[in-house]
Each structure stands twice: as C-alpha cells, then as structure tokens.
Amino acid sequence: MKVRDVQRQRVYDWEASALEPLNLRQVALKDAQMFVNGVWLAHGWLYPPSVMRQRPCRRIVAKTNGDEVHLRDQTPAWVILHELAHVLTLKQESHGADFVGVYLKLLDDVLNLSVVMMTPTLRLHGIKYNLGARLCPISAPQP
Numbered sequence: 001m002k003v004r005d006v007q008r009q010r011v012y013d014w015e016a017s018a019l020e021p022l023n024l025r026q027v028a029l030k031d032a033q034m035f036v037n038g039v040w041l042a043h044g045w046l047y048p049p050s051v052m053r054q055r056p057c058r059r060i061v062a063k064t065n066g067d068e069v070h071l072r073d074q075t076p077a078w079v080i081l082h083e084l085a086h087v088l089t090l091k092q093e094s095h096g097a098d099f100v101g102v103y104l105k106l107l108d109d110v111l112n113l114s115v116v117m118m119t120p121t122l123r124l125h126g127i128k129y130n131l132g133a134r135l136c137p138i139s140a141p142q143p
C-alpha cells in the first residue's frame with residue numbers, strides 16, 4: 001500500500017513562497033555532479049547519486065530514483081537539495097516530517113538558509129518537520 005503524501009503540495013507551496021523569491025544560486029547541468037559530490041563529501045557520505053539530464057517535460061523540474069538525480073540544463077540549488085533530501089530519506093514518507101528535516105539541514109549547510117529563519121514560514125504552511133530525522137544509509141552502487 002502506498003502511503004499518502006499529505007505534505008507534498010504544502011512543501012511545493014512553501015518553496016514557491018519562501019525559496020523561489022530569494023533567487024538563489026542556479027547550478028548548470030555540467031556543474032551539477034560536482035555540486036552533488038561536494039554536498040555528499042562535505043557530510044562524509046559515500047556514493048553520491050549520479051546526475052542525469054532530465055528529459056524535457058513541462059511539469060517535472062527534477063526527480064530522483066535514489067541512484068540518479070535527473071536535472072534540467074539549469075536548476076536552482078534548492079531544487080537539487082530537495083531531490084537529495086529524497087535520496088537521503090527514500091524509505092520514509094515522500095514529503096513527510098523526516099524529509100523536511102533533512103531538507104532544512106541541507107538548505108542550512110549548503111545555502112546558509114538558517115533553520116531558525118525557515119521554521120516560522122514552515123509553520124505558516126502547516127508543514128511538519130523533524131530536525132532529528134535519521135538518514136537512510138546509502139548502499140554501494142550495484143556493479
């Protein structure tokens with residue numbers, strides 16, 4: 001049975017109102033693997049997901065299946081961090097409290113967006129977050 005992803009639209013709405021207007025750094029596809037590797041190494045994690053080109057699609061900006069992150073030619077850094085938070089919480093509810101907790105940590109660590117500054121806007125959107133979320137261990141890629 002698939003778990004309902006109750007926070008998904010709320011997270012999207014929050015991003016549109018709290019992150020998009022900040023006009024944060026854009027990452028070009030050719031630099032995206034290095035960006036992802038940097039995030040991974042800075043946290044001491046092994047096996048960063050591979051960056052792939054997202055097939056042109058009007059609706060989907062980026063997506064991940066855990067091993068790969070599919071991105072467009074230019075992607076806001078926060079969108080990449082959103083996908084990486086999915087990679088790190090694959091076994092949990094898609095946009096649940098653990099996902100948001102990990103996402104907040106990445107936004108703080110990588111883009112200097114303070115968790116303290118973010119939490120009031122999250123509350124405004126009724127988004128639950130768990131700052132103590134455990135990360136899924138990332139297994140070695142299959143040969």
Ligand SMILES: [Zn+2]
Pocket residue numbers: 082086094095
């Ligand atoms: Zn998502």
